[in-house]
Amino acid sequence: MGARYYDLNTYFRQRFGVRVHKLTVDAGLTCPNRDGRLGRNGCIYCNARGSGTGAFARGLSITRQLEESKQAVAKRFKAKKFMAYFQSFSNTYAPIDHLRRLYDEALAVEDVIGLSIGTRPDCVDEPVLALLQAYARERLIWIEYGLQSAHDPTLALIRRGHHAAAFEQAVYATAGRGIQICAHIILGLPGETAAHMRATADYLARLPLDGVKVHLLYVIAGTPMETLYRTGRYRCLAQDEYAELVCDVLERLPASMVIQRLTGDPHREELLAPQWALQKTGTLDLIKRKLEQRDTRQGIRAPAQLAR
Secondary structure, three states, X not given: OOOOOOEHHHHHHHHHOOOEEEEEEOOOOOOOOOOOOOOOOOOOOOOOOOOOOOOOOOOOOHHHHHHHHXXXXXXXHOOOEEEEEEOOOOOOOOOHHHHHHHHHHHHOOOOEEEEEEEEOHHHOOHHHHHHHHHHHOOOEEEEEXXXXXXXXXHHHHOOXXXXXXXXXXXXXXXXXXXXXXXXXXEEOOOOOOHHHHHHHHHHHHOOOOOEEEEEEOOEEOOOHHHHHHHOXXXXXXXXXXXXXXXXXXXXXXXXXXXXXXXOOOOOXXXXXXXXXXXXXXXHHHHHHHHHHHHOOOOOOXXXXXXXX
8 A cells, every 4th residue: 555644754755866864953042932032931841951952052063063963864874965954942033144144054064955944833924934935945945833732722731822823824924935834743732632632633734734743742851741740630641542643643634744753752861751752663663553454544534625
C-alpha cells in the first residue's frame, strides 16, 4: 500500500532530489510569555530553557552553529542540503532589522537552502510576513505556528496567552505569500479527551496549512506541569494510547499536508514522565504498526472538499 502518511523526508526528496536535514538554531530570542508582555513564566509545560540548545548563551554565532551541525548531520544521515531551523522560543519576536540579520546570516551558509521559523501566531505582523515573503521568492521558507489546541479553554489553562482565533488570523495573513505554513499541536493536554484532540485535527484540516507537527505532552522538571503531575492532577498518556490518538489525527489531516513530526524529543536530564517519551523510534514504529492494523492512512477522514 506504500507510505501511510506524508513525511518530511519524502517531501524534501520530492522537492530537491536529495536528503535535506533541518539544523536547529538558537538565536537567543525570547517570548512574550516570558519577557513580561504577556507573562513571566511561560506556558505550563515550558521551562526557562524552552526548546533551546543553549548555543546562543555559549556565544556561538548562527554561522558556527550551522557549520558544526552540518558536519555531524552530513556524516550520520548523508544529508546534502540543509534547512536552518530557528526553534527556541518565538523567532519572529524581535525588531525587523535584527530578524533580517539573523535570517541573512543563516541563508549565507553553504548548502542552506531555506529557513524554518518557529514562532507564536501572535508574534507576526505585516513587516515580518513581507520579509519572509521576499525570501520565499528564492528560498524555501516555512513558518511554524504553535497552536497546541483548537480549544480556547485549554489554551487558557496552559497559559498560552492567545485564543485559537489568533492562530487562524495568522494563518490567513500568511497564506498566498509563498511561505509554507506548519501548525504545532500537542496531544495529552490537561483536561482534553480524545474527542478534543480529534476536533483539533478537524480544525486544522479546514485551514490552508502545508504541514503539521504532532507533539506528546511530557512533564519537564521545573514547570507547573511537574506540580500537576506530582499531586496526581495530571495523568500522562500511555504509549499505546498516544499512538492510537496520532492515528486518529492523521486520518483527519488532508493527504497533502506534510507531517513534519509525530512525537517530541525531550531532554533526558529534564524529563520526569512519561519515560517512554525517550523511545522515539519505538513510538514511531508503534504508530506505523497501528496504521497497518487499522488499515488506514493520512486523509481518509479528511473533509472531502479539502482532501487536496
